[in-house]
Amino acid sequence: MTLNTSGYLPHIAYDSVIFGFSGEKLKILLIEYHNTGWLALPGGFVKVNEPLDEAVKRGLRERTGLDQIFLEQFYTFGSLERVKPEIMKKILTAHDKDISDDHWLLDRFISVGYYALIDYDKVEPTPDALSDSINWYDVDQIPELLFDHNFIVKKALDHLRTHLDEKLLSVNLLPERFTMKELQQVYEAILGEKLNRANFQRKMLSLGILDRHEKLYSGGSHKAPYLYSIKKKG
Amino acid sequence: MTLNTSGYLPHIAYDSVIFGFSGEKLKILLIEYHNTGWLALPGGFVKVNEPLDEAVKRGLRERTGLDQIFLEQFYTFGSLERVKPEIMKKILTAHDKDISDDHWLLDRFISVGYYALIDYDKVEPTPDALSDSINWYDVDQIPELLFDHNFIVKKALDHLRTHLDEKLLSVNLLPERFTMKELQQVYEAILGEKLNRANFQRKMLSLGILDRHEKLYSGGSHKAPYLYSIKKKG
DNA sequence: TACTATTGTTTCAATCAGAAACAATAAACT
DNA sequence: AGTTTATTGTTTCTGATTGAAACAATAGTA
Numbered sequence: 089m090t091l092n093t094s095g096y097l098p099h100i101a102y103d104s105v106i107f108g109f110s111g112e113k114l115k116i117l118l119i120e121y122h123n124t125g126w127l128a129l130p131g132g133f134v135k136v137n138e139p140l141d142e143a144v145k146r147g148l149r150e151r152t153g154l155d156q157i158f159l160e161q162f163y164t165f166g167s168l169e170r171v172k173p174e175i176m177k178k179i180l181t182a183h184d185k186d187i188s189d190d191h192w193l194l195d196r197f198i199s200v201g202y203y204a205l206i207d208y209d210k211v212e213p214t215p216d217a218l219s220d221s222i223n224w225y226d227v228d229q230i231p232e233l234l235f236d237h238n239f240i241v242k243k244a245l246d247h248l249r250t251h252l253d254e255k256l257l258s259v260n261l262l263p264e265r266f267t268m269k270e271l272q273q274v275y276e277a278i279l280g281e282k283l284n285r286a287n288f289q290r291k292m293l294s295l296g297i298l299d300r301h302e303k304l305y306s307g308g309s310h311k312a313p314y315l316y317s318i319k320k321k322g
Numbered sequence: 323m324t325l326n327t328s329g330y331l332p333h334i335a336y337d338s339v340i341f342g343f344s345g346e347k348l349k350i351l352l353i354e355y356h357n358t359g360w361l362a363l364p365g366g367f368v369k370v371n372e373p374l375d376e377a378v379k380r381g382l383r384e385r386t387g388l389d390q391i392f393l394e395q396f397y398t399f400g401s402l403e404r405v406k407p408e409i410m411k412k413i414l415t416a417h418d419k420d421i422s423d424d425h426w427l428l429d430r431f432i433s434v435g436y437y438a439l440i441d442y443d444k445v446e447p448t449p450d451a452l453s454d455s456i457n458w459y460d461v462d463q464i465p466e467l468l469f470d471h472n473f474i475v476k477k478a479l480d481h482l483r484t485h486l487d488e489k490l491l492s493v494n495l496l497p498e499r500f501t502m503k504e505l506q507q508v509y510e511a512i513l514g515e516k517l518n519r520a521n522f523q524r525k526m527l528s529l530g531i532l533d534r535h536e537k538l539y540s541g542g543s544h545k546a547p548y549l550y551s552i553k554k555k556g
Numbered sequence: 557t558a559c560t561a562t563t564g565t566t567t568c569a570a571t572c573a574g575a576a577a578c579a580a581t582a583a584a585c586t
Numbered sequence: 587a588g589t590t591t592a593t594t595g596t597t598t599c600t601g602a603t604t605g606a607a608a609c610a611a612t613a614g615t616a
Contacts, residue, residue, distance in 0.1 A: 097333045100432055140400020140432060164398040164434050166374020198334055198374060198434075200398050268563080287605060289564070309614030310562035502594080521574060523595070543583030544593035 096133040098192045101199040102144050103131040103165075103237065105244035106152065107227075108208035109261040114227045114277040115208070116241065117151070119219035121234075123182040126175075128234040129241070130222065131199065144202045151214055151222060158205040158260035162247040163240075166198040170236040183218055203244040205260035228280070245278075252278055256297060259318050267304060267313040268292065330367040332426050335433040336378050337365040337399075337471065339478035340386065341461075342442035343495040348461045348511040349442070350475065351385070353453035355468075357416040360409075362468040363475070364456065365433065378436045385448055385456060392439040392494035396481040397474075400432040404470040417452055437478040439494035462514070479512075486512055490531060493552050501538060501547040502526065 106117040118127045130151055134143040141159070149155055173194040180187045187194075213222040225231070230241055252258060258274045259266070272288050292298060297319045303312040340351040352361045364385055368377040375393070383389055407428040414421045421428075447456040459465070464475055486492060492508045493500070506522045526532060531553045537546040 097430070097432070099331045099334060134400070134432075136430065137402065139402050140398070161398060164374070164395060166368070166434070168371065168373050196331070196370065198331070198368070200400070200432075284605065284607095285563085286565075286607085291604090303613095305613075307614080308562075309560065311564075311612040311614095313563060518574060518576095519594085520576085520596075525573085537582095539582075541583075542593075543585095543591065545581040545595075546583095547594060 094192055096135055096192075099195055099197055100134050101131055101197045102134070102140070102147070103129040103199050103201055103240055104144060104147060105129060105201065105203040105241055106148065107203060107205050107244075107248070107261060108211065108224060109274050109277060110208040110224070112273050112277060114261075114274075115224040116227055116230070117213055117222055118225050118230075118233070119215060119222045121179045121182065121218055122220050124179060126179070126234050127231055129237045130216070132216075140200060144200075148204055150216065152206060152211045153214065154206055154210060158257070159202055160204075160247075161200060161202050163201045163243050164198060165201060165236060165240060167236070168196070170199070171196045172235055175234060179218065199240075201240050201244060203248060205257070207261065207263055209263065248278060256292075256295065256318060265301060265315040265317050267315060269313060271316070328426055330369055330426070333429055333431055334368050335365055335431045336368070336374070336381070337363040337433050337435055337474055338378060338381060339363060339435065339437040339475055340382070341437060341439050341482070341495060342445065342458060343508050343511060344442040344458070346507050346511060348495075348508075349458040350461055350464070351447055351456055352459050352464075352467070353449060353456045355413050355416065355452055356454050358413060360413070360468050361465055363471045364450070366450075374434060378434075381450075382438055384450065386440060386445045387448065388440055388444060392491070393436055394438075394481075395434060395436050397435045397477050398432060399435060399470060399474060401470070402430070404433070405430045406469055409468060413452065433474075435474050435478060437482060439491070441495065441497055443497065461511075482512060490526075490529065490552060499535060499549040499551050501549060503547060505550070 108115050108117070117130055119130050120127055130147060132143060132147040134140055138146075141161075144159060145155075148157060148159065176194055177187060180191070180193060208224075213224070215222045227241070227245060230238065232238065233241070248257075252275065258271065258278060261274050262270055268289055271292065272283060272285065275288070276283055298316045299319050301315040301317065304315050305312045342349050342351070351364055353364050354361055364381060366377060366381040368374055372380075375395075378393060379389075382391060382393065410428055411421060414425070414427060442458075447458075449456045461475070461479060464472065466472065467475070482491075486509065492505065492512060495508050496504055502523055505526065506517060506519065509522070510517055532550045533553050535549040535551065538549050539546045
């Protein structure tokens with residue numbers, strides 16, 4: 089028989105890898121726990137009568153203020169090594185709570201990994217109750233994270249790379265309208281390699297899902313690029 | 323606080339889609355619950371101190387007798403609609419158990435989906451404690467299943483199709499040594515379409531991961547095909 | 557008006573993929 | 587033994603796709 093007075097499902101968590109793109113770099117959001125300096129992925133728990141997807145959306149909404157964002161599940165982590173109750177206890181006591189040794193947060197957890205793609209400039213990251221801060225970090229300079237979170241980031245990046253071409257996934261990292269160069273920079277940041285400009289343009293246009301709009305006169309002394317957007321269905 | 327006298331983690335289950343190949347058809351294993359006629363995927367629960375992957379392997383071992391098999395996680399199902407406590411209750415009472423209304427099996431569950439690829443001829447399917455029988459069903463003739471299991475099968479097939487080419491995944495459905503024709507039949511069964519023989523052979527050989535062995539003299543009045551196996555690393 | 561930086565497009569060659577033809581061969585049949 | 591048949595292994599031809607470079611257009615600057 090199962091009792092749980094917290095209102096959350098025990099043993100089940102989620103961790104979210106939130107990708108943004110800025111300054112030609114791919115970045116993710118990391119939180120820092122109160123008074124510990126420990127970094128981790130933003131995560132959370134599932135309410136007793138809440139769909140899993142909804143729980144993750146709720147966490148994203150609270151931390152980014154965004155509601156309609158690209159979100160996808162990529163893997164569920166269920167090993168025993170990932171669980172470190174003594175660390176969890178330190179986090180909770182650093183938060184200056186009175187924690188009993190059988191608190192539900194000290195149990196073993198299975199965590200569902202999600203990744204989100206968001207428009208960096210639309211976000212004002214907000215820390216949650218347990219964390220001091222939430223900040224962007226370059227994906228190629230991720231420091232040591234708690235638990236198995238470095239591994240989770242790696243899996244998320246793998247998944248993102250292999251699914252990059254599906255319906256121009258990557259545009260979720262850009263504003264509504266973008267130049268071909270920006271799109272290529274997103275691809276290059278995710279794949280970690282330079283792409284040929286002419287072939288990239290040919291490939292993107294051949295997908296037939298981009299609308300071309302007015303030109304963007306940036307003031308540079310050169311030809312102005314077109315702006316593009318994803319073609320609306322219908 | 324969480325109490326659970328069953329020895330299993332509450333709220334967490336797995337469902338396995340076990341693929342086999344026989345008679346040029348792709349098949350999966352389904353169980354039939356005691357005295358109900360209801361069909362479902364073979365699934366199970368995770369022990370309190372057991373890795374998730376290990377729990378799934380344990381279930382496969384008990385039902386197929388096989389130990390070293392290809393097994394991969396593909397999605398975690400966490401909606402609320404998938405939960406049907408009244409059906410679960412009927413299954414348990416049909417098993418003629420005395421079930422209280424707060425039994426842990428009647429709670430809401432999140433289920434991790436795995437698929438396995440096994441050599442059909444090596445398996446003697448064995449029903450578990452709750453099921454009358456376990457049998458093979460053609461994937462293109464799956465009857466109505468309990469809960470969201472039809473959806474889970476669909477997701478598993480999608481995943482299998484899109485990952486089919488990775489390291490010749492499909493050979494896990496065949497014996498150690500196989501002919502090129504058998505391999506092509508597996509591909510065709512999974513993809514649900516006919517492939518060009520010459521191009522298929524060229525593509526498989528170009529991967530450079532097949533060893534060619536002696537010919538297979540089947541007695542037919544025609545050229546004997548070579549046998550192949552996956553190249554061992556090193 | 558020439559110059560520069562960047563963008564959009566075209567061209568050329570190399571590679572890959574689909575379809576058909578060709579070659580080889582194990583057994584059966586005369 | 588020679589012929590036939592079914593199937594397998596390979597090659598060839600063609601068209602499509604991809605990679606790299608050249609070419610063309612253009613917004614601002616000198």
